[in-house]
Amino acid sequence: MNAFVIIGLVLLAGALCGKLMNRINMPAVTGYILAGLLLGASGFQLVDGQALNQFSFISDFALCVIAFTIGSELELRLIRKLGRSIFYISLLEATVTFTLVGLLTWLVTRDTALAVVLGAVSTAAAPAATIMVLRELGARGEVTSTLVGVIAVVDAIALMFFSVAIAVARVLLVRETMSFHTILVLPFQEIILSVALGALYGVALVFLLHIAKRDSESFIYLVALLLLVVGSAQVFAVSKLLKAMAMGFVVVNMSRKKQIAFHDIEGFSPPLIAAFFILAGARLDISMLPQIGLLGVVYLLARFTGILAGTRLGATIAGASEPVRHYVGFGLLSQVGVAVGLAITVGQQFPGTELASLVIAILLSTTIITEIVGPNATRYAMNKVGETNP
Numbered sequence: 001m002n003a004f005v006i007i008g009l010v011l012l013a014g015a016l017c018g019k020l021m022n023r024i025n026m027p028a029v030t031g032y033i034l035a036g037l038l039l040g041a042s043g044f045q046l047v048d049g050q051a052l053n054q055f056s057f058i059s060d061f062a063l064c065v066i067a068f069t070i071g072s073e074l075e076l077r078l079i080r081k082l083g084r085s086i087f088y089i090s091l092l093e094a095t096v097t098f099t100l101v102g103l104l105t106w107l108v109t110r111d112t113a114l115a116v117v118l119g120a121v122s123t124a125a126a127p128a129a130t131i132m133v134l135r136e137l138g139a140r141g142e143v144t145s146t147l148v149g150v151i152a153v154v155d156a157i158a159l160m161f162f163s164v165a166i167a168v169a170r171v172l173l174v175r176e177t178m179s180f181h182t183i184l185v186l187p188f189q190e191i192i193l194s195v196a197l198g199a200l201y202g203v204a205l206v207f208l209l210h211i212a213k214r215d216s217e218s219f220i221y222l223v224a225l226l227l228l229v230v231g232s233a234q235v236f237a238v239s240k241l242l243k244a245m246a247m248g249f250v251v252v253n254m255s256r257k258k259q260i261a262f263h264d265i266e267g268f269s270p271p272l273i274a275a276f277f278i279l280a281g282a283r284l285d286i287s288m289l290p291q292i293g294l295l296g297v298v299y300l301l302a303r304f305t306g307i308l309a310g311t312r313l314g315a316t317i318a319g320a321s322e323p324v325r326h327y328v329g330f331g332l333l334s335q336v337g338v339a340v341g342l343a344i345t346v347g348q349q350f351p352g353t354e355l356a357s358l359v360i361a362i363l364l365s366t367t368i369i370t371e372i373v374g375p376n377a378t379r380y381a382m383n384k385v386g387e388t389n390p
Contacts (some may be wrong), residue, residue, distance in 0.1 A: 006051055011271055014275040014278040019132055027375040029132045032274050036281020037368075047251065049281040055279055058201040061229050062276035065245040065269050066128045068226060071198075071248025072150040072262055085318040086149035089328060092149070092314030094123040094157040095308030104302045108295055111170040114355055120165035121342050122303045123156040125242070126334035127151045129371065132273060134331075135266075141387035143323050147331040150311070154332070156191055159239055162342055163187030168351055173350065190238055192306050197236065198243035200223050202250025218257065219264045233384070277371075284368050294356070300366045307332050322386040330381035334374025335367055 017035040018028030039047045079086070096109040100121025106112060130151060134144060164187055229247060233240035252258050311329035343363035347356040382388050 003051075003054065003266045006047060007055070007275065008048065010035075010039065010275055010282075016273045019275070020249065026275075027133045027379050028130055028136055029277055030372055032187025032277035033281040033284075033368075033371045036278040037284060039278070040282025040284070042048060042284060042286035047279070051282055052279060055275075057230075058272065059276050059279060060240065061226065061271075062272045063128060064226050064240055065265060066131050067241040069131055069262075069265060069269075070072045070127055070148055070152045070247035071250075072252040072258070072265075073145070074152060074245075074249050074252065076147070076253050079147055082146050082149060085146055085315060085320040085324060086153055089146070089314035089320070089324075090150050090153035090157060090312050090317035091140065093307055093310035093329070093332065094154055094161065096145075096310030097123050097303060098161055100306040100309075101299060101302045104298050105295065111355075114358060117162075117167035117170050117346060117355065117359055118166045118299060118362065119294065120158070120161040121346075122306070122335075123154065123161050124342060124373065125151050125154050125332050126336060126370075127155065128273060128276060129375050130378055131333035132232050132277070133375050134382070137379065137382050137387075138389035139382045139387045140389060141385065142321060143327055143385045144314065144382070144387050145321070146324050147328050149267045150328060150332065156242055157299060157343075160191060161186045161240070163190065163347075164223055165316060166346070167378055169350070173353065173355065180348050193236065194233075194238040194242035195246045197232065197238060198229065199230055199250050201243065202247040202254070205247060205251055205261070206255040209255050211256070212260075215260055215264070218260045220262050221270075222261050223268075248257060260350065280367075281371070284364055293357040296362050296366055299362055300369060301334070304333060323387040327381040329383050330377040333370060335370040336364075 005164045013035040014032045017031035017038075019031070021028055021031035036047070037043055039045075040052075041048075098119040101122040102115045105118045106115035109115070123362075130147065133139075134148070162322045164184070167186075167240070205221060205225045208225070209218050212218040212221060225247065226244065230240050233243055251261055308329040311332065314323050315325040315328060341361045350356045
């Protein structure tokens with residue numbers, strides 16, 4: 001089958017499965033993941049490894065679109081109102097999850113390198129899954145705004161934790177010399193450079209939106225800048241997610257024509273994001289579930305517990321409202337995209353090692369569960385706090 005046939009089948013199967021999930025009061029994103037499982041390695045294998053590599057650019061671009069959307073939700077008035085809650089929830093959620101997953105992993109395996117790396121990877125959220133559900137529900141309110149802000153900040157923290165964990169693992173496995181530069185300077189440098197470059201792209205987009213005479217011009221400028229964000233992130237070895245978030249943040253706070261850009265995003269992103277989830281599902285091999293063993297179960301339960309406990313602790317310290325304390329954590333349980341990308345990075349950094357094989361196996365297998373539980377947990381939380389507007 002050629003690329004057009006594959007993409008056509010992917011979108012058609014995803015749309016039908018998403019509609020089926022909606023009929024039984026479940027999020028469409030669950031249907032997209034199930035469609036991917038049916039078409040990919042776990043099902044009919046119509047979408048094989050070669051096709052997944054061929055369409056990897058779709059996933060990269062879709063993640064940038066989602067990250068831009070997250071950044072566009074971070075208006076300064078919102079940050080002034082909820083900034084304290086967002087900061088404490090993000091920091092405590094990441095720290096508690098990292099500590100709990102890392103500690104329990106070490107108790108099970110006595111492998112310090114594996115414990116540190118798995119702990120770091122566990123802190124990554126899945127912005128695409130959460131934003132997809134929030135859009136589907138038309139969610140608006142304090143819990144929704146806090147959740148979006150936390151997603152933006154926690155992935156930046158996860159990137160920092162992961163960079164430090166990789167440096168520590170190199171010291172333990174490759175016997176590299178530990179230095180202040182590799183442990184702290186390089187992670188902060190990547191984050192700062194990502195945000196700075198994203199802000200520059202945001203300023204450029206603000207200018208281009210200002211000079212655009214027609215909505216069609218604005219749309220072209222937006223797509224062009226998002227493509228440049230993806231491509232330049234690979235060139236400069238920085239985070240495309242942080243760049244896209246920074247660009248969205250600049251546009252929403254500086255542009256008088258911001259609504260045009262966000263309207264364009266809402267118009268063309270649904271099939272793109274659907275393809276992202278279907279292709280992610282196609283990558284998952286359900287036969288790996290029995291292989292995760294005790295370590296996989298410990299990872300999954302420790303991550304869920306750490307997220308729920310950490311968000312509640314952070315919200316309590318920040319003096320957040322009761323709905324925020326009780327329900328924000330449910331929107332952070334999904335783990336696909338960013339975490340799988342980090343697992344693949346581990347494989348590239350430590351090829352042929354037990355560390356790489358274990359991290360990849362655990363992430364790919366547990367993602368099957370988190371992508372069914374996570375979106376439904378987000379939907380449950382939004383319904384409980386009454387912020388849905390279907």
